[in-house]
Amino acid sequence: MSDTTTPQREPLPLRLLDGITQGLNVAGSTLILLLMTLVGIDVAGRNLAGNPISGVPELVTLSIVAIVFLQIPAALRQGRMTQSDAFIGWLTRTYPTIGNLLATLFDLIAIAVIWVILRETWPIFTRAWDRGEFVGAVGDFAAPVWPVKLILILGGSVLILQFAARIWRRYR
């Protein structure tokens, strides 16, 4: 983003946050491409070489959660998160103070509810890490589940920060 498009350069923390958000977005997109390739190689291996890749369904299963939590902060930042904005839009135009208060309240609620999810995911992550939890079957294919839990926590944290950034931008 160049400075010519934004009249006022945003403070460093906000730019940093957007940078991180975009980084996660890139990681998620790459993961989608990898999934496509993986399924393709599996199908080819099974039909042409009699040698399928073990664990493709398991990897697909794990990846989707990672993809969603890597990209959801970017989706919020770009205004894609689903919202019915007719009422709140009208309120903000007519009574800006009240409209902004309501929007801020909604953002705070979002922060709280994502926080609740992350706080309960943390023990799920540490246990998966400590005990080496995996998907698949011993002897055939096994993949650890902790990276996905970690990505959920990471993506969720950035999502919380993006909600906070909305409040900051609103009153800046």
Next chain:
Amino acid sequence: QDYNVTIAAGHPPVFRWVKMISDVFVPTVTEQVEAAGRSISFSEQYGGSLAKVGEELEAVEAGLAEIGTCQALFDPAKLAVQNVTYYTPFTTSDLGKVSTIIDDMHANLPAMTEAYGENGVVYLGAPIVIDDYLLMTNFPVNSLADLDGRKVAAPGAAINWLSGTGAVGVSGNLTTYYNELKTGVYDGVIVFASAALPGKLFEVAPFITKAGLGAQYAGSLCANEAWYDSLPQEAKDALAAGADAAQAWYVDQLEAAVTASLTAMGEAGATIQDAPDGMREAWAAGMDNAAREWADSLDAQGKPASEVLTNYMTAMRDAGATPLRNWDTE
């Protein structure tokens, strides 16, 4: 009500191990509790309405449900040693024997119940036993060589059973076998009779080979530990009585279903045969000892898999089973 109990199962009630809960476990427990002058109500959450298949243990541990079907087969990381039967094929086709021995091991072998405690649940009983796995193919099987290069689907750990056969093991799922066999994604599947009939698999894979791969243990009823500990003895007794009744009913029903399924599939035109001479032996002999690898890797994580493996195989031999491979002593 004196007790309010939520029961979670990821599978819908068409599955026998869910039906045993609503048809036998719940009525038996209710009767016992009421006989003791108390009242109980159940909220039955099946088919993934509260927890998906493989998620039940977590839901019970969290206390979202008091009781659930703890699916060792679908939760192999948490209930690891419970998967012993899937690593010891060719041990017994007698599903009643598997049910009894697994239940006994849970009662007498601390190594067997350790994993439940680690996950904040207790074993209630009513083992979910799977009847003898069959090989169903869309081509006739006269020897092990016929499997060479064929794509055969198998669930989870059972894919290890195809090692050494020359078949291409594809990780598959019961729910889509029919379609995949019909279009030819697979040439065969490893599946059990009581599911093959309702799944109409005989239409697309009419050659059924009974190789004695074995009956299996997949999970059982479990309860939230804190909740269970808070119950008075009479309620615990009622739950135990319910689980015992469910276990007896389940084994009877499943044995009858296996006979009926094989008959029905035969009448529908399927070719059913015992594995040809030498094929079983050759299959078993050529297989990797995945049980050893499994037990060693779990032992290394501090999970008493070798102890469970030895106990299971010993109990089976003592009960008159004649395993083709002594997975524990090799």
Next chain:
Amino acid sequence: MTPFDIGLLSLLAMGVAVMAGMFVPIALMVCSFVGVWAIKGSPVLASKLLALAANDAISSYFFGVVPLFVLMGFIVSEAGFGRDAFDVANAAFRRLKGGLGVGTVGANAIFAAITGISIASAAVFTKIAVPQMIRHGYTPRFATGVVAGSSVLGMMIPPSLLLILFGILAEQSIGDLFIAGIGPGLLLAIFFSLGIVAMAIFTPRFVGSPDEADIPSLPRSELLKKALPIASLIILVLGGIYAGIFTPVEAGAMGAIGALVLGFAMGRLTLKSLWTVLVETGLVTATVCFLIIAAQMYSRMLALSGVPAGLGSLATDAELGYWGIILIYCAIVIAMGMILDSSSIMLILVPLMLPVVIPMNIDLIWFGIITVLAVEIGLLTPPFGISVYVIKATLDDPNITLGDIFKGAAPFALIMLLVLGLVLAFPAIATGLLR
């Protein structure tokens, strides 16, 4: 207050929160949290339910392929194949009043043969058809409504992930279900088209004043050139599935690879445009899957409240006879479609209904088609209508509100209801091809 009352109250709270402008997934999550807290009396339990659902709800092979179907759709769109299909369809219908609308439906019916989910259809045609229709004088409301409505074809015409899910739940042949979906899918396309022409003639204020005179007719060679890429993709996907080379679930990845190869070979794709497509796929997938996670939290809370079971026993206990049960079942599916996502509804209701309908000796293939048709109406109805949400997310235009799209989609929901009625009355529409 009983759990049942809490469940009902949470429906109201969810509606109000969404209308007031809270993000829809957040509204669902908050209502689930408060609902479970009120039902079970424990905030800890409530947060555990949320966390487990966040970790596990979409963690399945079935949901895992959603981004691949969306990716295929976006590559098809970026490489201009979707536009070609749209041009071909338009050339065919250019003399009709409302021809672009009919063209959208036709192109969607073609595209449905390669995608397994409605989300991909809605996203792709939002990109291709909506700007064209608005440029030619249609109201944004109607243009988005046409796309929302015709997106349901993605799930009726095979391949279809929802039909696979039904096949799994009811142990029915997925191949048979696919074949049974063709008739109702085509009937839907025909009725949508008739509806569009009728609305263009009789409700010009709703439709706008389409001026389609400048749409060129296509010479036969041009027609062939435009039809060929999409036709070869259809052959690749359907051929691959029916020849047993890959599964319908794998079809998304194989279609995406096919479109990619074709796009690069024809010089219609660059690495840069591929990257844009990937990022867009990620954003739409995340938006939709985040909604589905939230919806499954909500459906688990509702399960604990006993509302779905209560509704289910309404259908199963009422001694209404065969038609009474089928009709009340459809009504409940449609009602649940207002607030829940498609797969949640099927996971809750199908296992509940099977023991009731199997003794009635009904054709379960037909029952599956009925179920998916009724479930898909929910894609278009507020407050939780996934197709409408996808269009909004893909459109990225603040001037077109969710309310506009819901209003535009309403006539199409009614047409679906009509087709549902026809399939109920004449089962052969679905099962005729099988017998």
